[in-house]
Each structure stands twice: as C-alpha cells, then as structure tokens.
Amino acid sequence: MRNHEVSRGRVRGWLDAWGLSVVGLALLTGFLAFPGAGWAEDAASASAAVSYRDIPQLGGSRNIIWVVAQLHLLLAGFVLGVPIFAWLCEIVGWKTGEKRYDKLAKEFTKLLTSSYATTALFGGILLFLLISFYPKLMTYLTDIFFPSFIAYCGLFLLETATLYLYWYGWDTMQEGRAKVFHLFLGFLLNFFAFFIMVIPNSWATFQASPVVIAEGSSVARAWAATWNPTWWPVNIHRLIANVVLGGYICGAYAGVRYLSAKSAEEREHYDWMGYVGNFIGVFGLLPLPFAGYWLMREIYQYNQQMGITLMGGFLSWLFILQAMLIGVLFLGSNYYFWLGITHRIPGAEAKYKKPIMAMLIILLLCLGVWMTPHSLVASLEEARKLGGTHHPLLGVFGVMSAKMTVANLMILVTFMSFIMYWRAGKEETAAWAKLARAVMSGVLGVAAIVVIVLGVWGYFVPAIVRINYFSVAQVLIVIFVMLTITPLTALLLRSARTTTEMVWGRMPPRAGYALVLNAVMVILLMTLMGYARSSSRVHWHIYGVMRDSSEYAYSPALGYAAAFMSLNTFLFCMLVAFIFWVATMGDKAKAGSGAMPAMAGGSPELDRSKAH
Amino acid sequence: MKGGIHLKPVLLMVGLYIFLKFGMPLFTAPLPASLIMLYLMLMFSGIMIFMTLSGTSMESFLGPIFRFISGDGQDGTMKMARMAVLALFPLLVGWQTYTSTATSTVPPAENRTVHPAPPGEFAAMSNPVPNTPENVMQGKGLYAAYCSPCHGLFDGKGPASRGFTPPPANFKDPTTIAMLQESYLFWRIKKGGVGLSVEGMPWKSAMPRWEFELKDEQIWKIIMGEYDGAGQKPRTWE
Numbered sequence: 001m002r003n004h005e006v007s008r009g010r011v012r013g014w015l016d017a018w019g020l021s022v023v024g025l026a027l028l029t030g031f032l033a034f035p036g037a038g039w040a041e042d043a044a045s046a047s048a049a050v051s052y053r054d055i056p057q058l059g060g061s062r063n064i065i066w067v068v069a070q071l072h073l074l075l076a077g078f079v080l081g082v083p084i085f086a087w088l089c090e091i092v093g094w095k096t097g098e099k100r101y102d103k104l105a106k107e108f109t110k111l112l113t114s115s116y117a118t119t120a121l122f123g124g125i126l127l128f129l130l131i132s133f134y135p136k137l138m139t140y141l142t143d144i145f146f147p148s149f150i151a152y153c154g155l156f157l158l159e160t161a162t163l164y165l166y167w168y169g170w171d172t173m174q175e176g177r178a179k180v181f182h183l184f185l186g187f188l189l190n191f192f193a194f195f196i197m198v199i200p201n202s203w204a205t206f207q208a209s210p211v212v213i214a215e216g217s218s219v220a221r222a223w224a225a226t227w228n229p230t231w232w233p234v235n236i237h238r239l240i241a242n243v244v245l246g247g248y249i250c251g252a253y254a255g256v257r258y259l260s261a262k263s264a265e266e267r268e269h270y271d272w273m274g275y276v277g278n279f280i281g282v283f284g285l286l287p288l289p290f291a292g293y294w295l296m297r298e299i300y301q302y303n304q305q306m307g308i309t310l311m312g313g314f315l316s317w318l319f320i321l322q323a324m325l326i327g328v329l330f331l332g333s334n335y336y337f338w339l340g341i342t343h344r345i346p347g348a349e350a351k352y353k354k355p356i357m358a359m360l361i362i363l364l365l366c367l368g369v370w371m372t373p374h375s376l377v378a379s380l381e382e383a384r385k386l387g388g389t390h391h392p393l394l395g396v397f398g399v400m401s402a403k404m405t406v407a408n409l410m411i412l413v414t415f416m417s418f419i420m421y422w423r424a425g426k427e428e429t430a431a432w433a434k435l436a437r438a439v440m441s442g443v444l445g446v447a448a449i450v451v452i453v454l455g456v457w458g459y460f461v462p463a464i465v466r467i468n469y470f471s472v473a474q475v476l477i478v479i480f481v482m483l484t485i486t487p488l489t490a491l492l493l494r495s496a497r498t499t500t501e502m503v504w505g506r507m508p509p510r511a512g513y514a515l516v517l518n519a520v521m522v523i524l525l526m527t528l529m530g531y532a533r534s535s536s537r538v539h540w541h542i543y544g545v546m547r548d549s550s551e552y553a554y555s556p557a558l559g560y561a562a563a564f565m566s567l568n569t570f571l572f573c574m575l576v577a578f579i580f581w582v583a584t585m586g587d588k589a590k591a592g593s594g595a596m597p598a599m600a601g602g603s604p605e606l607d608r609s610k611a612h
Numbered sequence: 613m614k615g616g617i618h619l620k621p622v623l624l625m626v627g628l629y630i631f632l633k634f635g636m637p638l639f640t641a642p643l644p645a646s647l648i649m650l651y652l653m654l655m656f657s658g659i660m661i662f663m664t665l666s667g668t669s670m671e672s673f674l675g676p677i678f679r680f681i682s683g684d685g686q687d688g689t690m691k692m693a694r695m696a697v698l699a700l701f702p703l704l705v706g707w708q709t710y711t712s713t714a715t716s717t718v719p720p721a722e723n724r725t726v727h728p729a730p731p732g733e734f735a736a737m738s739n740p741v742p743n744t745p746e747n748v749m750q751g752k753g754l755y756a757a758y759c760s761p762c763h764g765l766f767d768g769k770g771p772a773s774r775g776f777t778p779p780p781a782n783f784k785d786p787t788t789i790a791m792l793q794e795s796y797l798f799w800r801i802k803k804g805g806v807g808l809s810v811e812g813m814p815w816k817s818a819m820p821r822w823e824f825e826l827k828d829e830q831i832w833k834i835i836m837g838e839y840d841g842a843g844q845k846p847r848t849w850e
Contacts, residue, residue: 304793305735312727312791335661342666349666357662364658371650374787375726378644380719386641388778389724390787393640394647399787459786462845510664544732 051136052550061133062552063564068129070530070568071575072122074245074523077238078576079119080193081246082108085280087186094179104273108250109167115579116163120156137541144213145203147222152199159192197242198235202226205234207542208533209302229302233295240291241526243284248519251277251336253580255515258507267505274507274515275340281518282333282414286482289326289407290475297467299536306543310536311400312374317558318532320373323403325525327367330410332518334363337417339511344502345425355420359413366406366413374398396459401466405455408474412448415482419489425500428492436492440485447481523572527565535561617672621659628655646721724778724816727792728809734799741832751837754830758822759838766842776818783842790844797835797846802828 054061086105093101131138142149166185173182202225209230213221254273261267300307309315338356342349375389375398383389396402430436451474458466537543539553547553556564632648663673680686683694729735741747755763764770768782783789789797799807805817822831839846 303735304795305729305732308727308796309729312725313729314725316725316727317723331657331661335665338661338665349668353665356665360658360662364654368651368654371654372647373723375724376644377646377721377723379721382642382644383722384777386644389722390726390778391641391643391647393636394643395785395787399791459790463790463847508667508670 051134053133053135054551060552061129061550065126065129065133066534066564067568067571068122068126070527070564071572072119072126073530074526074568074572075115075119075122075575076197077242077245077526078249079112079116080197080239081242081244082112082115082250083186083189083193084243085246085250086112087183087190088280089276090183090186094183100269100272104276106170109170111579111583112163113167114582115576116160118575118579134541137546140542140546141203141206144206144225145222147219148199148202148226152196155192155196155199159189159196162189162192194239197238198231199226201234201238202228202231204533205230207540208306208537209299210542210545230295230298233291233298237288237291237295240284240288244281244288245522245526247277247280247282247284248515248522249277249576251281251515252519253277255512259509259512264505269504271344271504271507271511274336274511278333278336278515278518279418281522282337282418285329285333286411286415289411293404293471293475303543306536309538310532314555315532315535317373318528320371321562322525322528323367323370325521325528327370329518329521329525330363330367330414332514332521334359334414334417336511336514336518337421339507339514341421341424343506343508343511344504345500346503347500348424352420352424359417362413363410366410369397369402369406370410372397399459400471401455401458404458404471404474405451408451408478409448411478412444412451412481415478415485416444419485422489423493423496425498425502426493426496427499428496430492430495433492436488440488443481443484447477450477520569520573523569524565527568530568531561531565617663618676621663621673624659625652625655628652644721727796728815730796730799731809734795737795737798739794739798739832739835741829741836743836747833748836748840751833751835752841753837754826754834755837755841758826759834762818766838778816783838783844786844789839789842789846792847794832794835794839794846797838798828798831801826801831801834 052061055064058064086108089101089105089108093099093103093105162185166182166189169182169185173179173185206225206228209228211224211228213224215221216224251274254270254277258267258270258274261270296307296311299310311319338352341352341356372394374395376386376391376394378386378389428437454470454474458470461470535555538555539548540546541548629648629652632643632651636643662669664670680690680694681697683691686694760770761772762768762770762776762780763783764773764780766783768780768785770780773780781788800819802821802823804819804821804823805815806821808815808817826834835846
C-alpha cells in the first residue's frame with residue numbers, strides 16, 4: 001500500500017514535471033517563433049556572394065549530400081516509424097493484458113533514444129553541408145521558410161521532452177491511470193513526430209513543385225509555399241512508408257536475434273517478434289501503392305514534363321527496378337507467412353499446400369506483368385526481329401492500367417495469405433460459419449474479377465476515366481474486401497475451436513534470413529525513390545525557379561545511381577546494427593557471459609536441427 | 613521415381629524457356645533475351661519458394677543436390693559426375709565473364725526511353741483549335757498527305773514504314789497516343805526527331821521536323837484527326 005502511494009506520488013511528480021516542461025517548451029517556442037516574422041526580411045536582404053562550394057577530394061558536394069541526406073532520411077524514417085510501431089504494440093498489450101506486447105514496445109522504444117540522437121546528428125551534418133555547399137539556394141529557402149524553421153526547432157524540443165518522458169517513465173507508469181497517461185505520451189510522441197516529418201517535407205516538396213508566392217508577411221509566404229501540390233501526397237506516402245520501415249526493421253532485428261538465440265525461450269520470443277514485425281510491415285505495405293499512385297497523379301497534374309520524366313522518360317527504368325524490389329518484398333513477406341503456417345502449426349502443410357501454390361502462381365504472374373517494361377531492353381539484332389523495342393503483345397503490360405491491376409491483385413493475395421495464417425489451426429464452430437465462408441469467397445472472387453475487368457477496360461477508355469474512376473474503383477474494391485473479410489474472420493474466430501496450437505520458436509533459419517531480406521528490400525526501395533524524387537527535378541534546384549548552375553547539373557546514370565543506392569543501404573544497415581548493438585549492450589551484461597551478441601550471424605544448432 | 617521431385621521443376625524451366633524462345637514467335641514477335649531471363653528468374657524463384665516451404669520438401673529437393681556437391685559417400689559414376697560438374701561450373705562462369713567483357717562489334721542492348729519529357733514551353737500548351745467535325749476532317753486530310761506514308765491508317769503500317777527501325781508509332785495501340793496529352797503530340801510533330809531532348813539519349817527517330825512545312829494550326833488539326841481516326845482520346849485532367 002505504501003509502495004503504491006509512493007508510486008502514485010512519483011507519477012504525480014512526473015505529471016507536474018511534464019506539465020511544467022511542456023509549458024516551458026511552449027513558451028520557449030513562442031518566444032523563438034514570435035520575432036521570426038520580422039527576421040525573415042533581414043535574411044532576405046543578405047545575398048550570398050558564393051553560389052557553390054565543393055570538396056572534390058571527398059567525391060564532390062553532390063555525392064556527399066546524396067549520402068548524408070539519404071542516411072538522414074532513412075534514420076528519420078526509422079525514428080518516426082518505430083514510435084508508431086511501439087505505440088501500437090503498447091496499446092495492444094494494454095487492451096489484451098498480454099505483457100509480451102508491452103515488453104516488445106519497450107524494447108523498441110529503448111532503441112529510439114540512441115537512434116534519435118544519430119538522426120539529429122546526421123540532420124545537423126546535412127544542414128551544415130547544405131549551408132556550406134549551396135549558400136545561394138539555402139538563402140532563398142531560408143527567406144521563404146524561416147518561420148517553419150523555427151516551428152521545426154520548437155517541435156524538436158517538444159518531441160525530445162516527450163521521448164524522455166515516454167522512455168524513462170515506462171516502468172513507473174505501468175498501472176491504472178498512469179498507464180493511460182503513458183499511452184497519451186505515446187500519442188503525443190507520434191503527434192509531434194508527424195509534424196517533424198511534414199515540415200521538412202514542405203521544404204523538399206517546394207523544391208519539386210514550387211508555387212507562386214504572393215507578397216505578405218513571412219508567415220503567410222511560408223504557409224503558401226508549404227501548401228504546394230505534392231506536400232500532402234508525400235506526407236501520406238512517407239508516413240505509411242515509415243510504418244513499413246519500422247515494421248520490417250523490427251522483423252530483421254528479430255530475425256537476427258532468432259538466428260543467434262540459444263535457449264528455447266529466446267527462440268519463442270524472437271520468433272513471435274519476427275511475426276509481429278512482418279505483420280506490421282505488410283500492414284503498411286498494402287496501402288503504400290495507393291499512396292504512391294496518388295503522389296504520381298499529383299506530379300503529373302502539377303507538371304506534365306516532370307510526370308513524363310518520371311514515368312515515361314529516362315527515370316521510367318527506375319520503376320522497373322522498383323517493381324523488382326517490391327516483388328521480392330511481396331514474395332518475402334508471403335514466404336514468411338507460409339513458413340509460419342507449415343512450421344508453427346503442426347500438420348498444416350498438407351492442408352495448405354494447394355492454396356499456397358495457387359497464391360504463389362498468382363503472385364508470380366502478377367510480378368511478371370509488373371516487371372515487363374513498356375520498351376524492352378533489346379540488342380540491335382533483337383530489335384530488328386521485334387520491329388523496335390515495343391512488343392506488340394507484351395507491350396500492353398508496360399502501362400499503368402496493367403500495373404495497377406496486378407498491384408491490386410498482389411495486395412489481395414497477400415491479404416489472403418494473412419487471413420489464411422490467422423485461420424490456420426482453428427475450426428470455426430459458429431452456426432453461420434458456412435454462410436460466412438461463402439460470403440468471404442464470393443466477395444474475394446467477385447472483387448478479383450472486377451479488378452481485372454476494370455484493368456482490361458482501362459485500355460479502351462480515355463486516360464482521365466481510367467485515372468479518376470477505374471483506378472480509384474480498383475483501390476476501393478480492395479479496401480472493401482479488407483474491411484469485409486477482416487471483421488468477418490474476427491467474428492468467426494471468436495467462437496472457433498483451436499485444433500492445433502501454434503508453436504513458436506520452430507521456424508527454420510531461412511525464415512530469419514527472409515526477415516532480413518525484407519528489411520534490406522525496403523531500405524533499397526527508399527534509396528531508389530530518394531534518387532527518383534531528387535532526379536525528377538533534373539537540372540533545377542527549385543523546379544522552374546532556380547536553376548542548378550553547378551558542375552553537377554546533370555542526372556547521374558542509372559548504374560552510377562544504383563551503386564550509391566547500394567552504398568547508402570549498406571551504410572544505413574551498419575548504422576542500425578550499431579544502434580542495436582549499443583542499445584542491447586546493457587542486456588548482455590545483465591545476462592552474463594553466456595548471452596549471445598545481438599547482431600551475431602547464423603545459428604549452426606538450428607541449421608542442424610531436425611525441426612525443419 | 614527417386615528423381616521425380618527434380619523432374620517437374622526442370623521440365624517447368626525448360627518448358628517455359630522453349631515456349632518463350634520458340635513458341636511465342638509462332639504467333640507474335642520474338643522476345644528479347646532480357647525478358648526471357650526475367651521470366652525464367654521468376655519461375656526459378658517460385659520453384660525455390662515452393663520447394664523450401666517445409667523441412668520435408670526442402671530436404672527432398674535440395675538434400676540430394678547438396679549431397680551430390682559435397683561428395684558424401686560417392687564412388688564410380690557419381691564421383692566422376694561430381695568432378696565434371698565442379699570442373700565445368702567455373703569454366704562456365706569464366707566463359708560467361710569472357711563473353712560479357714570481350715571486345716565485340718555488336719552494339720550493346722539499349723534501354724530506350726519511349727516517351728521523353730517535352731520541353732517546358734510545350735508541356736503546358738492546350739489545343740487552341742475548336743474540335744469541330746470540319747476541323748477533324750481537315751486534320752484527317754492533312755494526316756493523309758503528310759503522315760500516312762509512314763503511319764498508315766493510324767496503325768503504323770504505311771508504305772514507307774518498313775524502312776524504319778524503330779517502326780513508326782501505331783496510334784491504334786492503346787499504349788501510345790492515348791497515354792499522352794495533345795501538347796505532347798504537338799511537340800513531337802513540330803520539332804520531329806531532331807528536336808528530341810538530350811534526356812535518355814541515344815534517340816532514334818526519323819520523324820521529320822514539320823514546323824518548316826506546316827503551320828501550328830494545321831498541326832493541331834492533324835492531332836485531332838489522328839485521335840479521331842485511331843479511335844483514341846487524348847489524356848486530359850478534366
């Protein structure tokens with residue numbers, strides 16, 4: 001009782017301290033932001049004498065910025081994605097009473113403190129380099145966005161304070177209203193993080209899709225520049241991508257820990273963690289193509305030239321690479337689900353072999369369509385036989401109508417993989433189970449047919465009809481399937497009888513490698529799209545407004561860019577491995593000398609195990 | 613029966629290759645090696661995924677291969693076969709490396725960009741000529757005079773088309789002009805092949821620079837006639 005009171009007093013102390021911190025930070029932000037409106041004018045008059053600076057000995061300013069900016073962005077995606085992931089897990093743990101979710105959430109929040117500092121460090125380096133290498137551009141951007149720079153600093157202060165409270169208050173705020181308050185802190189953490197993401201997005205999207213800025217106060221001008229056509233599409237796309245990144249990195253971490261696990265308990269825990277990471281990654285992956293489609297549509301609508309450069313011009317080959325990477329990601333995620341069915345649910349292999357094969361065939365056919373380019377890579381001799389580089393039959397797969405159709409079908413298949421996994425090892429006992437299954441099959445079958453019909457029909461209607469109605473209808477149909485089948489399955493399983501208990505810790509080593517592969521694919525995808533977004537501006541710092549007149553005002557070749565994407569992916573993986581290693585150092589010390597290193601390699605014991 | 617588990621995947625791979633390489637040219641144009649390789653890679657990935665779903669299937673599929681390569685308990689013919697594979701595989705890799713890096717007179721495969729981005733001054737244009745039946749008819753007449761020798765009856769098969777690689781565009785194909793705005797066609801007709809941007813070089817286009825022969829108004833009319841004749845609609849945002 002006494003302890004309880006002490007705990008309550010401590011929580012009250014936390015609340016008071018937190019309240020004061022927030023008020024203090026709010027005042028500080030206001031104090032800093034208030035004179036911002038006047039200072040912007042001064043900044044505008046200070047013209048930079050130097051347009052560019054360079055360090056050619058270190059590979060040139062553009063390459064340096066490329067690496068630092070990409071690493072900062074990837075780290076930012078990680079530190080913004082992980083709080084979403086952690087908070088969702090904490091909510092699940094709180095609602096279901098399952099402590100392992102709370103433990104998982106805490107384990108990942110622990111990573112935030114070190115990764116947050118690393119992200120800020122790279123942000124600082126990026127800022128100094130940008131000011132040094134591109135003084136003219138930065139003067140121009142500062143003139144427009146100065147008020148939002150200040151707001152950004154304020155948000156950073158609030159985010160930092162909230163993160164400290166969230167992390168250090170975890171154990172103290174475990175019960176009752178304190179836990180609710182802790183969940184509220186998690187919400188605040190994500191709330192501030194969201195705005196920390198959207199403010200720099202406005203600077204980057206303004207460079208790609210600038211708008212005419214009317215005369216007015218500095219706040220009004222910054223606001224006008226912020227509301228540029230691609231701001232919200234990028235905000236939504238990045239938000240979802242961050243969830244995907246957070247989920248898959250969690251999965252990769254679990255995969256590595258699983259491969260190095262020595263005890264059965266460890267294997268069970270990290271097997272389960274891998275499942276949760278993969279699930280959240282897939283959960284984000286499903287709506288991501290829709291967000292990407294919206295972004296591309298806005299780009300096309302903003303500027304046909306930029307849209308064609310991306311989708312039909314020299315950058316269009318990036319989208320074939322993107323299709324390959326997304327294809328591996330879809331295959332990897334489904335493979336992990338299927339391995340879960342065949343290994344965690346004893347005896348399920350024979351039952352699910354045929355449905356898995358059907359889903360695999362659909363996925364491969366869809367991927368074949370998605371990866372087929374509009375204009376084929378052909379030698380001179382092949383092109384002569386072909387009559388150009390456009391195939392008369394397979395060329396129809398090279399356009400958006402086909403790509404959208406197969407993307408939607410792949411999303412449906414992946415969703416059904418999860419549903420199959422969810423239902424595996426259970427027998428539905430509800431009287432209406434048969435009817436529900438028929439309804440689900442009907443909905444799925446009709447949806448797949450309608451998606452295909454709309455896809456084929458899309459070739460015979462004006463582009464605007466396809467873009468505004470058919471593609472949107474395809475997306476809505478897939479969402480409808482998810483919103484129908486998910487609650488129906490949940491209702492069915494509420495009264496279901498478990499026929500075979502799911503056994504954690506029996507996954508083969510290749511499942512761990514699949515999780516690592518998925519994370520690497522997501523990182524590669526982000527580096528690829530980073531290059532696409534930046535290159536779409538071609539020889540402009542600010543599209544159509546400020547021309548790049550440096551010696552680097554050319555678009556690097558795709559092979560050269562691919563080398564940088566790989567380098568950035570490798571460096572980011574090393575950074576994340578270092579962060580994990582630092583964050584788990586304390587655990588290893590606690591566990592004693594027998595503990596396995598966090599980022600060790602494979603597990604020979606498991607390789608030899610007869611379990612697989 | 614023992615080798616049955618390997619027979620199906622091998623047959624699938626060989627069957628797919630034969631279909632793509634020799635079967636498809638029977639009813640359509642042949643496929644380039646890059647696309648055949650892509651589809652074979654997909655098939656291979658699918659086989660590997662399916663065969664490694666469970667411990668049992670993985671062991672029965674990969675176990676014999678691993679044992680063959682490791683040479684456990686082999687003698688006689690199998691031992692010789694293993695030695696042959698171990699000797700031939702590096703030779704195969706070496707041959708592949710040599711052929712891909714040796715000096716050749718064959719030009720490298722191209723990843724041609726079909727639709728380069730138009731210059732800014734053309735991107736924002738809209739057709740100033742009203743879409744009336746008379747204008748469309750006039751456009752078709754101009755098309756017949758200036759465009760049909762190469763582009764034919766909107767299908768890219770005019771009498772002169774056989775002389776060009778790549779061939780003239782087929783406007784009836786829903787993946788060509790139906791994907792583009794009228795301003796894009798205006799740019800391509802007016803400036804021709806020589807007016808293509810440097811983006812995504814090298815360009816191969818025999819399209820004449822019609823700005824020397826046709827007035828802007830005539831080009832816009834041709835565009836309207838072209839869409840109408842091909843049964844397509846231009847891309848719009850309204």
